Amino acid sequence: MSHTLLAVVSLQPFAIYSGAPQSVFVLVSLLHVWLPWWGASLVVLALFVIAAGILARFGLARMKRVENPAEIVRRRMDSHLDWWQHGLLAQPKTVDVEPGTVESLGRDLP
Numbered sequence: 133m134s135h136t137l138l139a140v141v142s143l144q145p146f147a148i149y150s151g152a153p154q155s156v157f158v159l160v161s162l163l164h165v166w167l168p169w170w171g172a173s174l175v176v177l178a179l180f181v182i183a184a185g186i187l188a189r190f191g192l193a194r195m196k197r198v199e200n201p202a203e204i205v206r207r208r209m210d211s212h213l214d215w216w217q218h219g220l221l222a223q224p225k226t227v228d229v230e231p232g233t234v235e236s237l238g239r240d241l242p
Contacts, residue, residue, distance in 0.1 A: 159176045160172045160173050163176065
């Protein structure tokens with residue numbers, strides 16, 4: 133019981149003194165109740181190594197899914213041209229504006 137009280141009371145000063153993040157020190161201190169310091173530190177280290185390995189695996193899997201930039205540009209250009217040809221150019225538009233003459237354009241200028 134005294135080890136638990138000592139671990140809980142001394143968490144903040146030891147975390148500040150060691151410069152380690154407080155959460156890491158809390159894990160090591162709580163595990164120190166059942167294990168020696170070196171054992172508790174090794175368990176926490178193993179947890180961090182496992183977490184880093186899992187994150188690295190997810191990162192590598194995501195990097196493998198990265199598409200070639202030339203393929204991205206080609207796909208977007210094809211999509212844009214398809215939209216242009218079948219969307220804009222498919223329906224003829226009529227213009228309701230009367231054509232102007234050169235004389236009428238010259239009079240409007242300052």
